[in-house]
Amino acid sequence: MSNSSRMRDIFRSKTSRALDRIEDPREMLDDSYDQQVKLLQQVRQALAEVATAKKRIDLQGQELGARYQRLAAQAQEALDGGREDLARAALERRALIERQVANLQQQYLGMQRQTEQLQDRERQLSEQVAAFRIEKEAIKATYSASEAQVRANEAVAGLGTSMHDVGTSLERARDRVAQMQARAQATDEMLASGALKDLTAPADADIERQLAAMQAKSDIDRQLEAMKGTGASAAGGAGRPGGAEDAGEWLSIGQGPTGS
Template structure:
């Protein structure tokens, strides 16, 4: 297998591992689990509240029925009294019998009302405890989520600073390739400079006969150096342009005075 093929395979494996790791992170994200648990508790609380509403409705229905029976109970008493006033003992007896039967029904209804009231009280207590528990869980959930998000952000920042990321290898390779290209280009520039200077390459921008001028200038410089050496050996004046002082640089390469 070629080196390019091996590099591509390695890159594909790295991408696959990165995507798999991200998928696992999403599956294991505790924030999602906390939200799911909170939603389940909220659903339970809503069920309890619906049951409480149903019990309250049933209690109200019993109370309305009791009020109707109470009104009838009182009306039967009034009818019995009216029958006696009219000398109708038979009608008075009938009214009292119905009132006695209604009284037993009211007692049974009152027991139902007491049972429904107790059930309502118990559900209200459960609803209050569950609501408090859900609210406490919500507060703790948000705190844990905030801590997890902060830790996750810190990990990502640390990985970015340390170069620990999915693009670390690519970044390192890119830097190495760039450095190699710069070094190659610098070497090539130096080599072409030497070739141009030596005349091995023709400078197409140079003036005609520039090579002769270059060689003559080099000869003149060598002759001037030889002259300065002879003067120094014979104990003559030091080379021009070597005076001291803040403005001494102005004397560099000054022409020698005419002897």
Template sequence: MSNTSRMRDIFRIKTSKALDHLEDPREALDDSYDQQVRMLHQVRQGLAEIATARKRIELQGQEMGARYAKLAQQAQEALNQGREDLARTALQRRSLLEAQVATLREQHANLQKQQSQLQENERRLAERIEAFRVEKETMKATYTASQAQARANEVAAGISTQMNDAGASLNRAKDKIAQMQARAAATEELIANGTLNDLTAPADSDLDRQLSAGMTRADVERQLEAMKKAGQGGSGAPDPGDGQDGWLSIGRGPVTS
């Protein structure tokens, strides 16, 4: 096989696959139905033309029949008047007219036969087209339902393009949030350690943070010591958080009465 033939086969295969991917079977069915309807229209046009030609021959035959009868009357009238020459002329013309009528009758019979055959073809074609139309609509409905079911299944399974894009976007958003949270925690830690300076904070705010941290640790130690002493004495002070409004005293130390 030559390179040209091989390339031609590859191109034909790829083109066929692309067409299979892009072609909507519903559109193909509609196109096929439209072609059949156009064919039926052409058959009916031919049927109308044949019927017109047959009618024209019938009218011409009727004219010839009227002339044929008139020639017979003229021949009889000529004989009645003793004009055999005129009678002979009328009969000669009548004889020629018989040959013309025979030809016309043959044409009329052929047209009738063609019309009958074409009418039968038109009837069968119309029946096939109607059956195809019903099957076409059924197949289109089946394809539409199957397509909707496939898309629903893809969405449910998360394998559709939209779901894949949504999942990728969600993962990227999660990664960015985690990175930003880690960055915020790291910068907070660096600011707390004094490695970074908060340019928006008041002057000497780092000293305030360190003193506040030291006061918190001292307060925790005092509370721990008080809990130890209360445990040794067998009685403990009421929890500031107890009661409906106990939360108002949280952080204010023990309530004295």
């Protein structure tokens, strides 16, 4: 496989893995869940803001209610003291406060309805988010199990990018080993034929090697002639009469016959 082909395979593999991550349903489910949680938080924040404004209106209403009661007492006290004009002024202020209280009451009731609506939305959304989370985790677990099964099946079948890379590396290693073995055999043959010279060998080593081969052949021929003439076993391999063996007899192997 050429380098350009390997680079294309690597780029294609990385691109495929990137697309798989983008299209991973687990990540999409997590993103959807995060969006729902953020929306739920916004609803709860709005509910807290409405509750704060409602409480502020309630405090204003309580303050105006206290003034309303106090002005009634003051008008009665002024009237009892013969100050009808002062009693009229207190009643006029009391009427103004009454209109302000009526306005606050409308605002308070509107916020009360808004609070109830937000509470209902918050409750529904909380249930939806909880149900979605359970279903999300179930789908993610199923997808992860299926993904693991696919990878295991691909590994068993020898498919997939990683197994393909392993097979390619193994094939290249086998080719390199075969090439190196052929090269070693070729250099051995060339050394044996003299086409290559062993620079580390002593001078005239080639002549000595050929002479040693001639001597070995001559020894074999001589042993064959001796065996044909006497019917004895191979030179240097006969035992002593009676089957007794000398413990140091092996030291004489290759030293020629001990007696003529």
